[in-house]
Amino acid sequence: MGLMDYTAVALGKKIKAGEVTVMEAAEAAMAAIEAKEDSYHCYVTIRDKEEVLKRAQELQKQIDDGTLTGPLAGVPVAIKDNMCTEGLLTSCSSKILSNFVPPYTAEAVLNLEKAGALIIGKTNMDEFAMGSTTETSWYGPTKNPWNPENVPGGSSGGSAAAVAAGECSYALGSDTGGSIRQPSSYCGVVGMKPTYGTVSRYGLVAYGSSLDQIGPMAKDVTDCAVILEAIASYDPKDSTSVKRESYDFVSALKDDVKGMKIGIPSDYLGEGLDAEVKEAILAAAEVLKEQGAIVEQFDLSLVEYAIPAYYVIASAEASSNLARFEGVKYGYRTPEYTDLHNMFKKTRSEGFGPEVKRRIMLGSFVLSSGYYDAYYLKALRTKALIKQAFDRAFEKYDVILGPAAPTTAPKLGESLSDPIKMYLGDIYTISVNLAGLPGICVPCGTDKSGLPIGLQLIGDCFKENNILRAAYTYEKHRGFTMEELAGKEAE
Numbered sequence: 252m253g254l255m256d257y258t259a260v261a262l263g264k265k266i267k268a269g270e271v272t273v274m275e276a277a278e279a280a281m282a283a284i285e286a287k288e289d290s291y292h293c294y295v296t297i298r299d300k301e302e303v304l305k306r307a308q309e310l311q312k313q314i315d316d317g318t319l320t321g322p323l324a325g326v327p328v329a330i331k332d333n334m335c336t337e338g339l340l341t342s343c344s345s346k347i348l349s350n351f352v353p354p355y356t357a358e359a360v361l362n363l364e365k366a367g368a369l370i371i372g373k374t375n376m377d378e379f380a381m382g383s384t385t386e387t388s389w390y391g392p393t394k395n396p397w398n399p400e401n402v403p404g405g406s407s408g409g410s411a412a413a414v415a416a417g418e419c420s421y422a423l424g425s426d427t428g429g430s431i432r433q434p435s436s437y438c439g440v441v442g443m444k445p446t447y448g449t450v451s452r453y454g455l456v457a458y459g460s461s462l463d464q465i466g467p468m469a470k471d472v473t474d475c476a477v478i479l480e481a482i483a484s485y486d487p488k489d490s491t492s493v494k495r496e497s498y499d500f501v502s503a504l505k506d507d508v509k510g511m512k513i514g515i516p517s518d519y520l521g522e523g524l525d526a527e528v529k530e531a532i533l534a535a536a537e538v539l540k541e542q543g544a545i546v547e548q549f550d551l552s553l554v555e556y557a558i559p560a561y562y563v564i565a566s567a568e569a570s571s572n573l574a575r576f577e578g579v580k581y582g583y584r585t586p587e588y589t590d591l592h593n594m595f596k597k598t599r600s601e602g603f604g605p606e607v608k609r610r611i612m613l614g615s616f617v618l619s620s621g622y623y624d625a626y627y628l629k630a631l632r633t634k635a636l637i638k639q640a641f642d643r644a645f646e647k648y649d650v651i652l653g654p655a656a657p658t659t660a661p662k663l664g665e666s667l668s669d670p671i672k673m674y675l676g677d678i679y680t681i682s683v684n685l686a687g688l689p690g691i692c693v694p695c696g697t698d699k700s701g702l703p704i705g706l707q708l709i710g711d712c713f714k715e716n717n718i719l720r721a722a723y724t725y726e727k728h729r730g731f732t733m734e735e736l737a738g739k740e741a742e
Contacts, residue, residue, distance in 0.1 A: 254279035255417035256734075259326045259474045262420055266314065266325040273314065273325035273369060276420075277307040280327035280371050284418045291394045291403075293413035295332045296340045297372040310367050322477050324367030329419040331410050332373040333380055334360050334465065335454040339370075343456050344388035345378045347602030348582045357454025358489065359423065359465045359482040366481040371419050374409030378604045379573065380427055380458045382406050383673050384666045385434070387606040392663060395438060397702055397737070401660040404434030410468045411438040421469040421478055425455060427462045428561055429655070429680025432692040435468055436655035436705025439694045439733045441722070442468040443475045446712050447687035448493030450479075451486035457572040459565035460491070462684040470733075472693060472723045476500040479715070495713060503716035508724045509543030511717070514648035516551035519679055525658045531696040531704040532654050538728050539652075539721060546652070553640050554682065556633050558674055561681040562610075563617050563630035569607075570614025576602065609670065638686040645711040650721050654679050655692040655705035679707060689715045693722045695729065697736050 254262060254276055265271040281300050288294060313319040330336060333343045335353035342348045356364070364370070377387040385408025386392040393408045395401040396416040403412040407424030411434035414422050424431040426444035435442030443466045450465045457463060467478035480501055485494040515536060520529055540546045578584035578598030585601055588594035603611070617626035644651060656676060666673040683690040688709055695706035706725065710718040 253417070255283045255420065257420070258470045259420040260322050260477050263322045263324060263326050273307040273311040274304055276325060276327055277303050277369055280419055283416070284371070287416050287418055290399055291396055291412050291416050291418070292391060293374055293393055293409045293416060293418050294329070294372045295342060295344055295375050295390050295409070298339065298370065303369065303371060307369055310369060313367065319367040321366045321481065323363070323481055325369060326420045327371045328363060328368045329371050329374045329410060329413045329422040330360055331407055331422070331424050332376050333425055333456040334423065335456070336360060336370070336373065339373065341373065341456070343379045344376045344390055345602065345604065345607070346389045346583055347576050347598070349389065351582050355454065358451035358484070358486045360454065362482045362484055363423070374407070374413050374422060376409050377406035378607050379456070379569070380406040380425060380430055381569070381606050381610050383429075383433060383676050384661070385409060386663065386667055387604055389604060394663070395660050397439060397660070398700070400662055401702060402437065402663055402666065404437035404656070404660060406430040407442075407468065408434045411435050411440055411442065414438070414440045414468050414470060421467060421474055423465060423482070424468045425463055425465050426684065427459050427565060428684050429677045431466045431468060432655045432680050432690055432705065432707055433677065435692040437660035437703065439703030439737070440468055440470060441472055441475050441691065441693055442466065443479060443691040444683065444689060445479060445483065445715055446689045448491050449483050449495065451484060451489045451492050453486055453489040459568040460572060461568060462565060464684070472691070472719060472726050473504055475691065476504055476719050500715055500719060503719040504723045505720055506724050506727050508539055508721055511544045511650065511721060512648045513539060513544050513546045513650045513652050513721065514644060515546065515548045515652050516554065517548045518551050518554040519653035520548075523657050523675070523678070524654060525698070527698040528654050528656070528658060528704050532652070532706060535695040535706045535725060535729065536652055538725055542724055542728055544721070549644065549647070551640055551644060553633070553637050554678070557637060557682045557685060558678055560630040560633040560637065561677070561685055562613070562674060563626050564634060564685075566610045566614035567618050567627050568614070570611045570618065573607070573611055578602070606670070634685045637682055641682070641686045641688060641711075649717045651709040653707050653709070655707040659698045659700070659702035659704060683709055688712060689718060691718045691722050693726060694733050701736075703733070
């Protein structure tokens, strides 16, 4: 068993016990990247090996003298390329930011550094987080480690693939409409989106400001709880940050769901859901039922309106947020132009990819005079209704259970030819962002092709501990490990 096969917490324990040095962990991560990166393309930027080893030595010294005592000290981590990192390229996988090196670091990443994390590099993603396959990246697509002919999901596909391939111990992703949970489902890892406002958005390059949230992607539920505890904090620099009573998530890791009420929306099990995915989800619900949970189906309603509402709101916010990229202050600037207006136009035409342009145009349209009321305001009203539907559901249930995606990972190139089909792939994740809720994706099996299937558990606002407890219990009793499934497929 190699060092990159351990969970982040298990590797942290070995480092703390003196069985492994931080330098050895760093060497293992860099060796895995060297061996596998050409096959999977998980990273946009990989830190210089000498720089990584120098940082590893500093962390080892702090661990040895007792300065760093946390569970993640010395453990290698990868950061999605839309989180600012001082002195390290942050491109959002876009040509327009291909030369942008930030002068500051995102708050969530700073929190990890305070916990002693060893940053290995920045992971590939859909350009400006707009996409569900990590194929819209200016640097080219990432491939799924379970089968390189398939996509890893998106937009945090690079982070999910890096964890699945063992090119880091864990990673940070961001989730605007499922961008942590869906790639986690496709790559067979655990990914968690916290309640909106739990993790600071300061230093996260904005896509949809009312929807974006940073979260952990790791090998198991324990890792996710520990990482979330490290990155979550109130931040006065972020106007959307919430001051919570408790940031204790690790205490939720209990093998006990007796009496927990779990609801399965019947809307999530209807048309469009792959038969093998449905079977795996219902089997996972049965595991929780056997452990004492009360499981039943119910009508959530409004599911069909989530996708149009989401894409109107997200595109409107994106068109506003991306107006700052025009070639004046930072980033790419077209080399030839006649005047300021021409420079703006040419820079944006050359710097943005097709999917980003599509969403900017859609957002500008729905915010324009004459269409604002018809589309944007209607979408905001729908968002409020969706939140009310979840509020009613959580009056009765502790946790909502369903799939993270309607299918397993599609083949490379399939989704880009039909953007609407790609958008429909977000149907089970989008509502969670519209309502600001926490959600977690846990692997629950594979399909006949050997591709992972993800179980999604959704909680009420600030009730991460409910979904962590249910996810932890399921993980303990599901009867297999992803390593075993991967081994069976390899045979």
